[in-house]
Amino acid sequence: MGEVVRATAKVWPSRGAIFVVDDGSHDRTAAIAEEAGAVVLRHARNRGKGAALRTGMQHALDAGFDVAVTLDADGQHPPAEAVRLLDATPDPEALVLGLRDLRRAGAPRANQISNGISDFFLSLFAGRPLHDTQCGLRRYPLRRTLALDVRDDGYAFEAEVILRAIAGQVPIVEVPIEVLYPPENERVTHFDSVRDPARIIVRVLATLALTRGLRRVPAGVEAPLGSTARSSTGAHVEADDERSRERERDADAVEAQAPQASPSPQSSQSPLSPPAP
Numbered sequence: 431m432g433e434v435v436r437a438t439a440k441v442w443p444s445r446g447a448i449f450v451v452d453d454g455s456h457d458r459t460a461a462i463a464e465e466a467g468a469v470v471l472r473h474a475r476n477r478g479k480g481a482a483l484r485t486g487m488q489h490a491l492d493a494g495f496d497v498a499v500t501l502d503a504d505g506q507h508p509p510a511e512a513v514r515l516l517d518a519t520p521d522p523e524a525l526v527l528g529l530r531d532l533r534r535a536g537a538p539r540a541n542q543i544s545n546g547i548s549d550f551f552l553s554l555f556a557g558r559p560l561h562d563t564q565c566g567l568r569r570y571p572l573r574r575t576l577a578l579d580v581r582d583d584g585y586a587f588e589a590e591v592i593l594r595a596i597a598g599q600v601p602i603v604e605v606p607i608e609v610l611y612p613p614e615n616e617r618v619t620h621f622d623s624v625r626d627p628a629r630i631i632v633r634v635l636a637t638l639a640l641t642r643g644l645r646r647v648p649a650g651v652e653a654p655l656g657s658t659a660r661s662s663t664g665a666h667v668e669a670d671d672e673r674s675r676e677r678e679r680d681a682d683a684v685e686a687q688a689p690q691a692s693p694s695p696q697s698s699q700s701p702l703s704p705p706a707p
Contacts, residue, residue: 431503433466448469449486451489452473480585521603524600560602590637594637
């Protein structure tokens with residue numbers, strides 16, 4: 431965790447811009463993240479990856495940022511790839527998905543199979559090819575993503591948000607990325623290759639029902655929004671509590687880059703110094 435925060439801070443375009451969401455961990459996750467220079471947001475209990483992502487995104491939006499880049503804190507995603515994803519498209523409203531080559535990266539066979547099944551069915555339902563629907567390295571447009579009202583608190587968040595983005599006419603861009611996988615016997619993961627894909631299927635079917643087969647955004651969700659008053663960017667780091675392998679995800683983090691345009695005259699908040707939670 432600490433090494434991922436430090437390594438990302440070295441290459442990220444702005445300083446003081448790393449947010450970590452401690453999702454109910456019982457080890458030193460929060461302390462290690464703070465020592466490494468991150469701002470830590472805390473959940474009193476474990477709520478799941480999707481809930482942690484929403485907390486981080488909302489905090490980044492409140493601090494004045496427009497987009498967030500998410501990456502795993504287990505070291506799977508090299509920080510340089512997060513920076514590359516940040517600049518993948520000039521459209522701040524696009525959802526940018528990292529595209530892994532799992533076979534070349536040496537991902538466990540079970541991960542390759544579950545990812546392939548997920549990609550096949552989500553592509554079928556979406557009516558367009560999607561090549562990596564489970565990759566955690568992404569760039570989210572914050573306001574539009576939160577307006578989509580994604581409901582899942584667990585791993586299915588990442589599949590649901592894609593379908594809701596398509597229904598909400600959010601542009602989707604896929605960018606090939608490099609990933610690092612340790613030997614299978616050294617890898618720590620909370621993703622269950624049987625249970626979690628089943629949960630994803632249930633959530634996908636519910637989302638299709640709510641969006642009438644992706645023909646519309648569910649009632650009550652905001653319409654697509656235009657650019658905000660100031661342009662800024664961000665990144666997100668996820669961390670695990672290694673004491674609890676039963677949990678879906680025990681900590682997440684968000685990094686944010688300084689705005690590239692002048693701040694709005696209505697706001698005096700500096701995104702370089704995000705407020706403490």
